[in-house]
Amino acid sequence: xxxxxxxxxxxxxxxxxxxxxxxxxxxxxxxxxxxxxxxxxxxxxxxxxxxxxxxxxxxxxxxxxxxxxxxxxxxxxxxxxxxxxxxxxxxxxxxxxxxxxxxxxxxx
Amino acid sequence: xxxxxxxxxxxxxxxxxxxxxxxxxxxxxxxxxxxxxxxxxxxxxxxxxxxxxxxxxxxxxxxxxxxxxxxxxxxxxxxxxxxxxxxxxxxxxxxxxxxxxxxxxxxxxxxxxxxxxxx
Numbered sequence: 001x002x003x004x005x006x007x008x009x010x011x012x013x014x015x016x017x018x019x020x021x022x023x024x025x026x027x028x029x030x031x032x033x034x035x036x037x038x039x040x041x042x043x044x045x046x047x048x049x050x051x052x053x054x055x056x057x058x059x060x061x062x063x064x065x066x067x068x069x070x071x072x073x074x075x076x077x078x079x080x081x082x083x084x085x086x087x088x089x090x091x092x093x094x095x096x097x098x099x100x101x102x103x104x105x106x107x108x
Numbered sequence: 109x110x111x112x113x114x115x116x117x118x119x120x121x122x123x124x125x126x127x128x129x130x131x132x133x134x135x136x137x138x139x140x141x142x143x144x145x146x147x148x149x150x151x152x153x154x155x156x157x158x159x160x161x162x163x164x165x166x167x168x169x170x171x172x173x174x175x176x177x178x179x180x181x182x183x184x185x186x187x188x189x190x191x192x193x194x195x196x197x198x199x200x201x202x203x204x205x206x207x208x209x210x211x212x213x214x215x216x217x218x219x220x221x222x223x224x225x226x227x
Contacts (some may be wrong), residue, residue: 032211032212034213034214036153043203043217043218043219043220044153044203046213046214049208049211087153089153089213089214091211091212091213094158095155095167096155096169097143097155099152099153099154099155100152101152102152
């Protein structure tokens with residue numbers, strides 16, 4: 001199975017800050033990477049796919065980049081509603097789809 | 109509007125069984141592959157099982173293989189997960205999730221149903 005490692009596992013930031021979350025795959029995944037946002041008690045929500053493509057309805061302050069094994073999610077200006085846990089997921093190796101361990105974004 | 113509504117969770121003793129259901133609406137259910145994904149309390153997401161649109165292809169995570177059975181009824185727009193020989197480590201919120209056509213990513217999720225395995 002492809003292992004996905006996210007960092008950091010948590011971070012504290014202020015409204016308006018630029019936030020970057022990293023996801024590293026144990027082998028190349030050819031941009032087959034999705035990012036999800038999960039708020040407490042809620043289901044995950046798809047934010048980006050194909051490493052950098054924004055899902056419909058997702059604010060443009062979210063962006064993704066990367067290639068090969070290393071990918072990043074960036075929130076350009078953190079908003080109050082962005083405080084949540086973020087997960088990456090590879091879909092290069094199906095059916096063994098794997099998620100990163102999550103990054104909790106908390107209010108500083 | 110796409111909706112996925114899970115049901116069937118609850119408290120069960122170790123070694124027991126439970127059947128989860130997921131009712132789908134707002135899209136052509138028979139055209140989409142579906143999955144179950146779980147999340148243990150305070151933990152991350154874990155893919156559990158996959159079923160293709162016609163039920164011709166089914167996969168399981170190693171952690172549940174031989175104990176869980178995924179199925180679907182396209183006439184009833186429903187997805188199921190039969191869970192047998194349950195263990196404490198199966199305690200989690202179970203989500204049904206739709207797979208986007210052409211990719212292995214999950215574009216819609218249900219609200220989840222909690223399964224607690226405890227004596």
